[in-house]
Amino acid sequence: MVKYYLQKGTHKGLYRNIARTLKFFQTFALLEVGHCAIGIVRTSVIVTGVQVCSRIFMVWFITNSIRQIQNEESVILFVVVWTVTEITRYSFYTFNLLNHLPYFIKWARYNMFIVMYPLGVVGELLTIHAALPYVRRSGMYSLRLPNKYNVSFDYYYFLIIVMLSYIPLFPQLYFHMLRQRRRVLHGEIIVEKDE
Numbered sequence: 001m002v003k004y005y006l007q008k009g010t011h012k013g014l015y016r017n018i019a020r021t022l023k024f025f026q027t028f029a030l031l032e033v034g035h036c037a038i039g040i041v042r043t044s045v046i047v048t049g050v051q052v053c054s055r056i057f058m059v060w061f062i063t064n065s066i067r068q069i070q071n072e073e074s075v076i077l078f079v080v081v082w083t084v085t086e087i088t089r090y091s092f093y094t095f096n097l098l099n100h101l102p103y104f105i106k107w108a109r110y111n112m113f114i115v116m117y118p119l120g121v122v123g124e125l126l127t128i129h130a131a132l133p134y135v136r137r138s139g140m141y142s143l144r145l146p147n148k149y150n151v152s153f154d155y156y157y158f159l160i161i162v163m164l165s166y167i168p169l170f171p172q173l174y175f176h177m178l179r180q181r182r183r184v185l186h187g188e189i190i191v192e193k194d195e
Protein backbone atom coordinates (compact mmCIF):
# COMPACT_ATOMS: atom_id res chain seq x y z
CA MET A 1 0.00 0.00 0.00
CA VAL A 2 2.81 2.38 0.96
CA LYS A 3 4.68 1.49 -2.26
CA TYR A 4 1.55 2.13 -4.35
CA TYR A 5 0.93 5.48 -2.68
CA LEU A 6 4.56 6.58 -3.08
CA GLN A 7 4.62 5.56 -6.74
CA LYS A 8 1.24 6.99 -7.79
CA GLY A 9 0.96 9.86 -5.33
CA THR A 10 -2.75 9.10 -4.80
CA HIS A 11 -4.93 6.58 -3.02
CA LYS A 12 -7.10 6.24 -6.14
CA GLY A 13 -6.76 2.74 -7.59
CA LEU A 14 -5.17 1.42 -4.40
CA TYR A 15 -8.15 -0.76 -3.52
CA ARG A 16 -8.13 -2.40 -6.98
CA ASN A 17 -4.43 -3.06 -6.52
CA ILE A 18 -4.82 -4.88 -3.22
CA ALA A 19 -8.33 -6.32 -3.71
CA ARG A 20 -7.31 -9.88 -4.52
CA THR A 21 -4.99 -10.22 -1.50
CA LEU A 22 -7.50 -8.53 0.79
CA LYS A 23 -10.35 -10.82 -0.30
CA PHE A 24 -8.20 -13.92 0.05
CA PHE A 25 -6.92 -13.21 3.56
CA GLN A 26 -10.15 -11.82 4.97
CA THR A 27 -12.07 -14.85 3.69
CA PHE A 28 -9.36 -17.16 5.02
CA ALA A 29 -9.95 -15.59 8.45
CA LEU A 30 -13.09 -17.74 8.67
CA LEU A 31 -10.70 -20.43 9.87
CA GLU A 32 -10.26 -18.36 13.04
CA VAL A 33 -13.92 -18.88 13.87
CA GLY A 34 -13.49 -22.61 13.27
CA HIS A 35 -10.43 -22.65 15.53
CA CYS A 36 -12.43 -21.10 18.38
CA ALA A 37 -15.35 -23.47 17.75
CA ILE A 38 -13.21 -26.62 17.98
CA GLY A 39 -11.21 -25.25 20.91
CA ILE A 40 -7.74 -24.85 19.35
CA VAL A 41 -7.89 -21.19 20.39
CA ARG A 42 -9.22 -20.21 23.80
CA THR A 43 -11.45 -17.29 22.88
CA SER A 44 -15.09 -16.49 22.23
CA VAL A 45 -16.64 -17.85 19.01
CA ILE A 46 -19.21 -15.05 19.11
CA VAL A 47 -16.67 -12.21 19.38
CA THR A 48 -14.44 -13.72 16.71
CA GLY A 49 -17.45 -14.57 14.52
CA VAL A 50 -18.87 -11.03 14.59
CA GLN A 51 -15.43 -9.56 13.88
CA VAL A 52 -14.68 -11.89 10.95
CA CYS A 53 -18.20 -11.76 9.44
CA SER A 54 -18.31 -7.97 9.56
CA ARG A 55 -15.03 -7.78 7.66
CA ILE A 56 -16.07 -10.38 5.08
CA PHE A 57 -19.28 -8.46 4.62
CA MET A 58 -17.35 -5.18 4.12
CA VAL A 59 -15.00 -6.75 1.62
CA TRP A 60 -17.36 -8.87 -0.50
CA PHE A 61 -20.79 -7.28 -0.21
CA ILE A 62 -19.80 -3.62 -0.03
CA THR A 63 -16.40 -2.69 -1.39
CA ASN A 64 -15.97 -5.46 -3.93
CA SER A 65 -19.56 -5.22 -5.16
CA ILE A 66 -19.76 -1.45 -5.62
CA ARG A 67 -16.98 -0.22 -7.86
CA GLN A 68 -18.04 3.45 -7.46
CA ILE A 69 -17.02 3.55 -3.79
CA GLN A 70 -13.65 1.82 -4.09
CA ASN A 71 -11.74 5.11 -4.21
CA GLU A 72 -13.41 6.58 -1.12
CA GLU A 73 -10.97 7.72 1.59
CA SER A 74 -13.02 5.70 4.09
CA VAL A 75 -12.06 2.48 2.30
CA ILE A 76 -8.39 3.34 2.66
CA LEU A 77 -9.03 4.20 6.32
CA PHE A 78 -10.44 0.81 7.25
CA VAL A 79 -7.95 -1.10 5.08
CA VAL A 80 -4.98 0.69 6.72
CA VAL A 81 -6.46 0.19 10.20
CA TRP A 82 -7.12 -3.54 9.60
CA THR A 83 -3.60 -3.96 8.22
CA VAL A 84 -1.83 -2.28 11.15
CA THR A 85 -4.02 -4.23 13.58
CA GLU A 86 -3.35 -7.61 11.98
CA ILE A 87 0.40 -7.06 11.67
CA THR A 88 0.45 -6.40 15.41
CA ARG A 89 -1.92 -9.26 16.28
CA TYR A 90 -0.14 -11.93 14.27
CA SER A 91 3.27 -10.73 15.48
CA PHE A 92 1.88 -11.16 18.99
CA TYR A 93 0.68 -14.72 18.27
CA THR A 94 3.94 -15.70 16.56
CA PHE A 95 6.29 -14.40 19.26
CA ASN A 96 3.97 -15.77 21.94
CA LEU A 97 4.18 -19.25 20.42
CA LEU A 98 7.97 -18.90 20.26
CA ASN A 99 7.98 -17.95 23.97
CA HIS A 100 9.93 -14.79 23.13
CA LEU A 101 7.35 -12.06 23.25
CA PRO A 102 8.87 -8.56 23.26
CA TYR A 103 6.93 -6.34 25.66
CA PHE A 104 6.31 -3.65 23.05
CA ILE A 105 4.42 -6.14 20.84
CA LYS A 106 2.31 -7.27 23.79
CA TRP A 107 1.76 -3.62 24.69
CA ALA A 108 0.81 -2.74 21.10
CA ARG A 109 -1.60 -5.71 20.79
CA TYR A 110 -3.50 -4.65 23.91
CA ASN A 111 -3.33 -0.87 23.55
CA MET A 112 -3.54 0.03 19.88
CA PHE A 113 -7.09 -1.29 19.58
CA ILE A 114 -8.23 1.55 21.86
CA VAL A 115 -7.75 3.93 18.92
CA MET A 116 -7.78 1.47 16.00
CA TYR A 117 -11.16 -0.11 16.73
CA PRO A 118 -13.12 3.17 16.63
CA LEU A 119 -11.15 4.30 13.57
CA GLY A 120 -11.95 1.02 11.79
CA VAL A 121 -15.62 1.38 12.65
CA VAL A 122 -15.66 4.98 11.33
CA GLY A 123 -14.07 3.79 8.06
CA GLU A 124 -16.55 0.94 7.71
CA LEU A 125 -19.63 3.01 8.53
CA LEU A 126 -18.61 5.85 6.20
CA THR A 127 -18.06 3.32 3.42
CA ILE A 128 -21.49 1.73 3.89
CA HIS A 129 -22.99 5.22 4.01
CA ALA A 130 -21.25 6.10 0.73
CA ALA A 131 -22.65 2.91 -0.82
CA LEU A 132 -26.28 3.69 0.03
CA PRO A 133 -27.11 5.92 -2.98
CA TYR A 134 -25.67 3.37 -5.45
CA VAL A 135 -27.52 0.53 -3.78
CA ARG A 136 -30.80 2.45 -3.87
CA ARG A 137 -30.37 3.46 -7.52
CA SER A 138 -29.28 0.05 -8.80
CA GLY A 139 -31.54 -2.12 -6.64
CA MET A 140 -28.62 -4.54 -6.28
CA TYR A 141 -29.08 -7.71 -4.21
CA SER A 142 -32.74 -6.77 -3.79
CA LEU A 143 -35.79 -8.80 -4.58
CA ARG A 144 -38.95 -6.94 -5.58
CA LEU A 145 -42.51 -8.22 -5.60
CA PRO A 146 -44.08 -9.79 -7.51
CA ASN A 147 -41.72 -12.73 -7.96
CA LYS A 148 -42.15 -16.49 -8.02
CA TYR A 149 -40.93 -16.86 -4.40
CA ASN A 150 -43.34 -14.17 -3.15
CA VAL A 151 -40.56 -12.71 -1.02
CA SER A 152 -39.18 -9.20 -1.02
CA PHE A 153 -35.80 -8.02 0.18
CA ASP A 154 -34.37 -4.52 0.04
CA TYR A 155 -30.61 -4.39 0.33
CA TYR A 156 -30.74 -0.62 0.94
CA TYR A 157 -32.74 -1.07 4.17
CA PHE A 158 -30.67 -4.11 5.06
CA LEU A 159 -27.56 -1.88 4.97
CA ILE A 160 -29.24 0.64 7.24
CA ILE A 161 -29.99 -2.21 9.70
CA VAL A 162 -26.35 -3.35 9.46
CA MET A 163 -25.19 0.20 10.27
CA LEU A 164 -27.56 0.35 13.25
CA SER A 165 -26.34 -3.06 14.45
CA TYR A 166 -22.93 -1.52 15.14
CA ILE A 167 -24.55 0.34 18.07
CA PRO A 168 -25.18 -2.80 20.19
CA LEU A 169 -22.42 -5.00 18.71
CA PHE A 170 -19.37 -2.78 18.65
CA PRO A 171 -19.34 -2.07 22.43
CA GLN A 172 -19.39 -5.85 23.04
CA LEU A 173 -16.21 -6.27 20.97
CA TYR A 174 -14.57 -3.22 22.45
CA PHE A 175 -15.30 -4.21 26.06
CA HIS A 176 -14.10 -7.74 25.32
CA MET A 177 -10.74 -6.27 24.28
CA LEU A 178 -10.65 -3.99 27.33
CA ARG A 179 -11.18 -7.07 29.52
CA GLN A 180 -8.42 -8.93 27.62
CA ARG A 181 -6.17 -5.92 28.16
CA ARG A 182 -6.77 -5.97 31.92
CA ARG A 183 -6.16 -9.72 31.99
CA VAL A 184 -2.95 -9.74 29.94
CA LEU A 185 -1.32 -6.44 30.91
CA HIS A 186 -2.51 -6.17 34.50
CA GLY A 187 -2.96 -9.86 35.40
CA GLU A 188 -6.62 -9.52 36.41
CA ILE A 189 -8.71 -12.71 36.43
CA ILE A 190 -11.69 -12.17 34.14
CA VAL A 191 -14.60 -14.57 33.57
CA GLU A 192 -16.17 -14.21 30.10
CA LYS A 193 -19.97 -14.68 30.08
CA ASP A 194 -20.20 -16.48 26.72
CA GLU A 195 -17.35 -18.96 27.28
Ligand SMILES: CCCCCCCCCCCCC/C=C/C(=O)SCCNC(=O)CCNC(=O)[C@H](O)C(C)(C)COP(=O)(O)OP(=O)(O)OC[C@H]1O[C@@H](n2cnc3c(N)ncnc32)[C@H](O)[C@@H]1OP(=O)(O)O
Pocket residue numbers: 041042043044047048050051053054057081082085089092093094096097112113116117118119120121124162165166169170173176177180
Ligand atom coordinates in the same frame (compact mmCIF):
# COMPACT_ATOMS: atom_id res chain seq x y z
C1 LIG B 1 -24.29 -9.99 7.80
C2 LIG B 1 -23.40 -8.86 8.15
C3 LIG B 1 -23.18 -8.72 9.60
C4 LIG B 1 -22.49 -7.45 9.92
C5 LIG B 1 -22.55 -7.14 11.40
C6 LIG B 1 -21.99 -5.82 11.66
C7 LIG B 1 -21.76 -5.56 13.10
C8 LIG B 1 -20.32 -5.23 13.38
C9 LIG B 1 -20.06 -4.66 14.68
C10 LIG B 1 -18.67 -4.13 14.91
C11 LIG B 1 -17.66 -4.47 13.91
C12 LIG B 1 -16.30 -3.91 14.25
C13 LIG B 1 -15.51 -3.82 13.04
C14 LIG B 1 -14.11 -3.51 13.33
C15 LIG B 1 -13.16 -4.11 12.64
C16 LIG B 1 -11.77 -3.91 12.92
O1 LIG B 1 -10.98 -4.80 12.94
S1 LIG B 1 -11.21 -2.36 13.23
C17 LIG B 1 -9.49 -2.55 13.57
C18 LIG B 1 -9.16 -2.76 15.02
N1 LIG B 1 -9.45 -4.09 15.38
C19 LIG B 1 -8.95 -4.67 16.45
O2 LIG B 1 -8.15 -4.12 17.20
C20 LIG B 1 -9.39 -6.06 16.68
C21 LIG B 1 -9.26 -6.39 18.10
N2 LIG B 1 -10.05 -7.52 18.35
C22 LIG B 1 -9.54 -8.69 18.40
O3 LIG B 1 -8.37 -8.85 18.26
C23 LIG B 1 -10.58 -9.69 18.64
O4 LIG B 1 -11.41 -9.47 19.65
C24 LIG B 1 -10.35 -11.13 18.30
C25 LIG B 1 -9.14 -11.40 17.49
C26 LIG B 1 -11.56 -11.43 17.44
C27 LIG B 1 -10.35 -12.03 19.54
O5 LIG B 1 -9.25 -11.81 20.29
P1 LIG B 1 -9.11 -12.31 21.79
O6 LIG B 1 -10.39 -12.80 22.36
O7 LIG B 1 -8.41 -11.21 22.52
O8 LIG B 1 -8.23 -13.54 21.67
P2 LIG B 1 -6.65 -13.55 21.69
O9 LIG B 1 -6.12 -13.00 22.98
O10 LIG B 1 -6.17 -12.91 20.47
O11 LIG B 1 -6.38 -15.10 21.67
C28 LIG B 1 -6.67 -15.96 22.77
C29 LIG B 1 -5.54 -16.95 22.96
O12 LIG B 1 -5.34 -17.72 21.78
C30 LIG B 1 -4.07 -17.43 21.20
N3 LIG B 1 -4.26 -17.33 19.75
C31 LIG B 1 -5.33 -16.82 19.14
N4 LIG B 1 -5.21 -16.91 17.82
C32 LIG B 1 -4.01 -17.46 17.57
C33 LIG B 1 -3.31 -17.80 16.39
N5 LIG B 1 -3.84 -17.55 15.18
N6 LIG B 1 -2.11 -18.36 16.51
C34 LIG B 1 -1.58 -18.61 17.73
N7 LIG B 1 -2.20 -18.30 18.91
C35 LIG B 1 -3.40 -17.74 18.82
C36 LIG B 1 -3.60 -16.14 21.83
O13 LIG B 1 -2.23 -16.04 21.91
C37 LIG B 1 -4.21 -16.24 23.21
O14 LIG B 1 -3.45 -17.12 24.00
P3 LIG B 1 -3.23 -16.87 25.55
O15 LIG B 1 -2.55 -15.53 25.68
O16 LIG B 1 -2.39 -18.00 26.00
O17 LIG B 1 -4.60 -16.86 26.19
